[in-house]
Amino acid sequence: MSLSRIIKQLLLILLLPALALSAEGKEFTVVIDPGHGGKDAGALGRKTNEKTINLAVAKRLRDLLMSDMKDVNVIMTRSNDTFVTLQGRADLANRKHADIFISIHANSVDKKSPMFTSVNGAAVYTLGLQRSETNLSVAMRENAVMKLEPDYSTTYEGFDPSSAESYIAFEMMQHANLDQSIELAEAVQNQLVRTAGRKNNGVRQAPFWVLVRTSMPAILVELDFICNPTMEKFMASEQGQKKLALAIYRGIEKYRKVADKPSASRKDRVVADSRPEELPSAGAAQSGSETGAGKKAESKPAAADDAKDRIVYKIQFLTAGSPLRKGDSRLKGLSPVDYYKDGNMVKYTYGSYGSQAEASKELKKIKKSFPDAFVIKTRNGKRIK
Ligand SMILES: [Zn+2]
Missing domain, CATH: 3.30.70 (Alpha-Beta Plaits)
Structure with a gap:
């Protein structure tokens, strides 16, 4: 046996465990959830609809992950034009012990809104306790799909997606993975601005049913507004879909790098490059939604500079x-x-x-x-x- 052969053999023996590990280490599971499908078209554009855009971007993201992120398992909640319930989507992710859950959607505002054709920008949502009317209205629209299920009030325990009162219970639900969900949301939002050139509407929190029921870091991406013809055109185009999928891919990549590090290094990150602006919503201002706040408010001792009665x-x-x-x-x-x-x-x-x-x-x-x-x-x- 020549020396070089011995070295080769030795190297192989040394490398084998590493090779075995990386094959077995395909343990990071991503569940991609293209919103809507089948009888539920989602928000409507002029030329296409939300379910079609969501699925196209999701498929591109799946392909990117499978080709470029070797240790990842990808599972889609739907890979064709079929109807899947919100509960069914969350159940699948839980059953597969997914590491992250990414729901993909396109946004819209009420037809009567003066911003109907001009509103634009991407936003990434986590489940949240923050309540603003704008965010709530987005969640209400996305949750409304459950009404298409004949027995929805049994499945969703009497929850009425169109009643504001129904959402009060959500406030009590603290998502165990909120910190990580926000990490993921920020990473993806940042790339939707940088890579896909979307206007930055920021990382937001709202009560989405599909996020409540998932037991892993979970986000809901609103790619852009389908009611704006220019944005619809972008999201329907091959170029646009490629950029959007790449943006989410890069966000996942960033998240995985940061998620392994101690939190001290994460403190000073900025959400994104440009300033997020308020989304207009049909007739609803963003503040003032804290009904009854102040009435029951008790406070910790006032800071020293809060002179009395000022x-x-x-x-x-x-x-x-x-x-x-x-x-x-x-x-x-x-x-x-x-x-x-x-x-x-x-x-x-x-x-x-x-x-x-x-x-x-x-x-x-x-x-x-x-x-x-x-x-x-x-x-x-x-x-x-
Ligand atoms: Zn949607």
């Missing part, structure tokens, strides 16, 4: 079920922050300003990371209306 303006940017630990990724590195309790909820605020104008000026900056942030008026640490 009106102080603050920026409310986040709602959580319990106080967050320092450095929690949901705070996105924003510091210093303050909070007050409102019923069972903890509402996080930033800053302390003498006038509405000052607070509004700062609000613009905060909205880059927290699109739903708004200004509140406080006295002695309590919110007043």
Whole structure:
């Protein structure tokens, strides 16, 4: 046996375990969920519909993952034009022990909205406690599909997707994987802006049924607005679909890199390059949706600079079920922050300003990371209306 042969044999022996590992290590499972399908077309465009776009982008994403991310298992909740229930989609992901769940959708606004043909931009949603009318209306539209199931009220335990009251229970559900879902959402949103050139409507939180029922990090991507003919054209084009799929792929790639690292290194990431702007919604302003807030509000001791009885303006940017630990990724590195309790909820605020104008000026900056942030008026640490 020649020396080079011995070396080759040795190398092979040394490499074998590694090879076996990488074959077996195909353990990262991605469930791709193209929204709608079959009798449920989703939102309608002029030339095409949402279910068609969702499926086309999902298939491209699947192909990219299978060819370029070797250790990944890809499962589709549907790979043709069939109707799958929301519960069925979540069940599949849970059964397969997916590592991440990605639901793909195209957005729309009410036909009566003045922005019907001009609204645009991508947004990635996680399940969330933050309630704004705009986000709620998107979730309501996406959840409405359950009404196409004959026994939907049994399957969904009496939940009525079109009743705002039905969503109150959602507030109590804290998703165990929210931190990681937000990581994933931010990574994908960032790439939808960079790679696919979408306007940045930010990472948002809303009560989507399909996200409630999944037990892994889960996001819902709204690629862009199908009611805007230019955006529809982009999403229907081969070029557009390639870019959108690549953006999600790169987001997954980034997420997997970051997810392995300790959270300290993640603090200062910025959600995306350009400023997210508020989505217009049919007749609904984004703030003021905190019905009854303030009534029950009790507060922790006011900060030293809140002189007694003085009106102080603050920026409310986040709602959580319990106080967050320092450095929690949901705070996105924003510091210093303050909070007050409102019923069972903890509402996080930033800053302390003498006038509405000052607070509004700062609000613009905060909205880059927290699109739903708004200004509140406080006295002695309590919110007043
Ligand atoms: Zn949809």
